[in-house]
Amino acid sequence: QAKNLGKNSICFFELEMQRSIDHRLHLESKMREAIKRNGFELRFQPKIDHGGKLIGAESLCRWQLPDGEWVSPADFIPIAEETGLITELGNWVFEMAMATLSEIQKHYLSGFTMAINVSPLQINQSNIVRQLLHTCTHYQIKPSDITLEITENVLMQDAKSTEEKLRRLKSHGFQISIDDFGTGYSSLAYLKHLSINELKIDRSFISDIGQDPDDDAIVETILAMSRHLNLKVVAEGVENHDQLLFLQQHSCEQFQGFYFSKPLSETELLQFVINHHKREISL
Numbered sequence: 001q002a003k004n005l006g007k008n009s010i011c012f013f014e015l016e017m018q019r020s021i022d023h024r025l026h027l028e029s030k031m032r033e034a035i036k037r038n039g040f041e042l043r044f045q046p047k048i049d050h051g052g053k054l055i056g057a058e059s060l061c062r063w064q065l066p067d068g069e070w071v072s073p074a075d076f077i078p079i080a081e082e083t084g085l086i087t088e089l090g091n092w093v094f095e096m097a098m099a100t101l102s103e104i105q106k107h108y109l110s111g112f113t114m115a116i117n118v119s120p121l122q123i124n125q126s127n128i129v130r131q132l133l134h135t136c137t138h139y140q141i142k143p144s145d146i147t148l149e150i151t152e153n154v155l156m157q158d159a160k161s162t163e164e165k166l167r168r169l170k171s172h173g174f175q176i177s178i179d180d181f182g183t184g185y186s187s188l189a190y191l192k193h194l195s196i197n198e199l200k201i202d203r204s205f206i207s208d209i210g211q212d213p214d215d216d217a218i219v220e221t222i223l224a225m226s227r228h229l230n231l232k233v234v235a236e237g238v239e240n241h242d243q244l245l246f247l248q249q250h251s252c253e254q255f256q257g258f259y260f261s262k263p264l265s266e267t268e269l270l271q272f273v274i275n276h277h278k279r280e281i282s283l
């Protein structure tokens with residue numbers, strides 16, 4: 001009896017596994033197609049400083065299937081990484097994000113900055129530094145106006161070569177930010193000897209601020225530590241005024257989240273810039 005049941009459940013899992021493999025293969029071939037025929041888009045989420053000034057945006061990749069369905073980056077970025085397609089997709093993201101940045105800097109707001117998510121495989125791409133510098137030159141953008149967001153897990157892989165890449169990127173002026181800070185498997189030691197400018201507090205710590213004393217303590221501690229280490233801090237996922245108030249009271253310098261704006265299309269971002277480049281956003 002029990003044996004039979006066990007056997008059945010194994011079959012069930014195999015079926016599920018086969019389904020998910022099929023699904024991934026399907027997505028992979030769709031993704032190859034989409035890279036060729038412009039099936040990807042970027043959205044931009046504004047970043048606001050403690051005085052309500054618009055300082056820049058983070059670019060976030062979107063994928064729309066031919067049938068209109070949207071696939072989340074949480075689903076397609078891992079597949080792009082496994083298949084190596086991330087290199088091509090990542091280069092496309094650099095290109096598009098900088099094209100938008102250059103448009104904004106030239107016509108609206110010269111100090112505007114752009115944050116770009118970079119995956120581990122891209123950092124280890126041998127020509128990443130040259131590639132980024134080339135795109136900057138092409139769009140007449142200063143590397144210091146670009147923030148590269150990497151996750152802590154990047155630092156776990158091939159630590160020596162990653163360390164060297166980050167050092168070179170930083171020496172050219174690129175800003176290096178640790179995304180989703182506090183959620184990865186990593187040690188604090190890297191904050192000491194790696195070339196990092198900024199920490200981005202993960203939104204899982206922000207969401208229950210004021211309600212969960214543990215989250216209050218974690219966020220306060222990250223902010224205090226960053227101050228001592230001279231690191232900038234961005235709070236991601238700020239959704240309401242209470243969270244903002246807490247963050248302001250603890251000297252957080254930059255905010256991002258639905259409270260200010262959802263991720264915007266390029267046209268919407270330009271409108272947002274026009275609305276806010278002179279007038280500060282009331283906090």
Ligand code: C2E
Nearest residue numbers: 060061073074077093117118119237238239257258259263
């Ligand atoms: P992330 O870099 O941590 O981006 C923040 C995510 O939080 C975005 O999800 C954004 O839409 C969402 N978000 C922003 N504000 C709020 C808020 O107030 N509340 C809530 N609930 N969510 C908020 P998204 O766009 O689905 O991106 C998910 C992840 O996919 C990103 O996390 C990033 O790690 C990755 N990703 C996106 N674009 C790229 C890309 O071009 N390259 C790479 N390598 N990864 C990317």
Ligand code: MG
Nearest residue numbers: 058117149179
């Ligand atoms: Mg990010």
Ligand code: MG
Nearest residue numbers: 179180200236
């Ligand atoms: Mg993040």
Ligand code: MG
Nearest residue numbers: 180202203236
């Ligand atoms: Mg996050």
